[in-house]
Amino acid sequence: MDYLWTPWRYAYVSGATKTDTCIFCDAPKQTDEESRIVHRGSHCFVILNTFPYTNGHIMIVPYAHLDELRKLPPDAAQEMMALTQQMEIVLRDLYRPDGLNLGMNLGKAAGAGVAGHIHMHVLPRWVADANFLSVVGETRVLPESLDVTWERMRKALDGAAT
Numbered sequence: 001m002d003y004l005w006t007p008w009r010y011a012y013v014s015g016a017t018k019t020d021t022c023i024f025c026d027a028p029k030q031t032d033e034e035s036r037i038v039h040r041g042s043h044c045f046v047i048l049n050t051f052p053y054t055n056g057h058i059m060i061v062p063y064a065h066l067d068e069l070r071k072l073p074p075d076a077a078q079e080m081m082a083l084t085q086q087m088e089i090v091l092r093d094l095y096r097p098d099g100l101n102l103g104m105n106l107g108k109a110a111g112a113g114v115a116g117h118i119h120m121h122v123l124p125r126w127v128a129d130a131n132f133l134s135v136v137g138e139t140r141v142l143p144e145s146l147d148v149t150w151e152r153m154r155k156a157l158d159g160a161a162t
Helices: 007-014 023-029 074-095 146-161
Strands: 037-040 044-048 058-062 099-103 120-125
Touching: 023 037, 023 044, 037 146, 044 074, 044 146, 058 074, 074 099, 074 120, 074 146
Parallel strands: none
Antiparallel strands: 037 044, 044 058, 058 120, 099 120
């Protein structure tokens, strides 16, 4: 029998990283590299998902700690959608996916890992990217480290701004 060890996931599956603070409120207080923020806007920021489904899995997060989309002020909602559109361009260029998933999980029952702070997921997908290992083994194999993903995204976003 073969074993694939993923010790970095232990903190996630065991809840060992849970604190009384909000990860999305804390992230902007760190450097971009420490927090893996790839872009800071006026009302929202773009951050890599620490436990991604695929390489390039990002989240667009408002700075305001809100638990419902309807509470998001219109200017922040507009920026969130504009950043979603921009990240669609960046992800299509960087990863050449067959498609993209966009989505929000509002509330714990809906699957939100951080139920108290809304955020939009944007992630590239490829035909047949769900294989035996991820479906049955509940393990994901990602060919690119988060540090490399962060650097590629920053470079792409810096190039888009000029």
